[in-house]
Amino acid sequence: MTRIMIAPGRYVQGAGAMNEVGKHVALLGKKALVLGGKRGLDSVRDAMKKSFSENGIEYFEEHFGGECCDQEIDRLTAIAKQSGADVIVGVGGGKALDTAKAVAEYMKVPVASIPTIAATDAPCSALAVIYTPEGVFERYFVLPHNPNLVLVDTNIIAKAPTRLLVSGMGDALATWFEAEACSFTKAPNMPGGEGTAAALALAKLCYELLLEYGLDAKIACEAHAVTPALEKIVEANTLLSGLGFESSGLAAAHAVHDGMTVLEETHKAYHGEKVSFGTLTQLVLQDADPDTIYEVLDFACSIGLPVTLKQLGLKDVSYEKLLPAAEAACAEGTTMANMPFKVTPDMVVNAMLGADALGRAFLEE
Incomplete structure (x- = not known):
């Protein structure tokens, strides 16, 4: 058996890292679907809006339903296709980020992970854990590559x-x-x-x-x-x-x-x-x-x-x-x-x- 090691394309961490998010996402695309829960999106919105604007990125938000399940992935994939998104940005906890990774895979576009909590190792992985709508583990969805970008603002993490x-x-x-x-x-x-x-x-x-x-x-x-x-x-x-x-x-x-x-x-x-x-x-x-x-x-x-x-x-x-x-x-x-x-x-x-x-x-x- 051959040895294999995989990793995200770029990892960025530090206090105030969200102020640079547009610079990094601009390397991936110019029209972003940003999905996440209310708390996660609220914590990044101001910095993201400013940084995306400075870097010429058009974006729109869609609220994540709370469970990384096939139904939610299908719903968000349909929205991403309709909007013509060329990059998916996941914001929040592990389930939101896993959902973003799955949507990006179905769309065949890059994905950026922006965790607002440091509660799991989901942000970096080429994996989405799929649950039923009721929250029971169903399967691992193994993805062909890791997120293209993982950006962690420790100012946000410290406030969680x-x-x-x-x-x-x-x-x-x-x-x-x-x-x-x-x-x-x-x-x-x-x-x-x-x-x-x-x-x-x-x-x-x-x-x-x-x-x-x-x-x-x-x-x-x-x-x-x-x-x-x-x-x-x-x-x-x-x-x-x-x-x-x-x-x-x-x-x-x-x-x-x-x-x-x-x-x-x-x-x-x-x-x-x-x-x-x-x-x-x-x-x-x-x-x-x-x-x-x-x-x-x-x-x-x-x-x-x-x-x-x-x-x-x-x-x-x-x-x-x-x-x-x-x-x-x-x-x-x-x-x-x-x-x-x-x-x-x-x-x-x-x-x-x-x-x-x-x-x-x-x-x-």
Whole structure:
């Protein structure tokens, strides 16, 4: 198997980066469909309007319906075709950005990702996670290339709710452990090749930055302050996690997240919060060194990531209640197959119960 590493065409990050958005988007097209949620669009509108005008870009906005599902993608693609857009600009969180990437693929035009939160690694990936209209995971839509532009204004990120930054750290937390598992099995990464040494090193750096700067970044975000720690964590959540997962591969942590989406009680928990618990589950499942497990528990608790199923909204936890999630996590085509050993639903349920017990015990210490 050949080694493959993929990445966005251009990554721009910093306080006030939105003031330069027109300069970068002008390299991609001159008529933009800008789609996003109300909060996301409100946070960028003034700077985007000015910068687009200065760079000769015509644009129009369309509100994103809230779920990255086939129906919403089809609706927005029809609007993009009717308007003659030659570039798609996604603004907001992971689902809005994934939808923009899917629309751009159907339109065969470039796409720019402008995250207004640092809650997932979606901005950089050549992937759209497709859900049902009700929010249940359906499939991964693998795209032929990464976004042409990813632009992150850390002034905007610092003003977003801190829980979203913390959730992003939960998503990024899985990157190294899943990459490591895939390196053992030589499992194919998202573009279908073997991971590179560079991608594995970036995944490790992502984990190291989380441990070193995560708490300081959370504190800075609570003060709406852009500090060096916040900049490092935004980069870890967005760029390093994106490059690490995509070019190294996913494993149990994300499979557990995907499985938990069938449990309606977890729908109020954010993606990264469920992935964080999936990371603990993966560590239990693979019999990781206790020092590593407690390092992850300590980090998660220090920044407020959930370490128990109750914190994810699940009440009256039992084997029977978790079994549907475990079965979904182990279904054909999931990333559970990238683990270094055969994993069954029974093993996943027991690992989830074991992770939950460790989390409860840690909280009581």
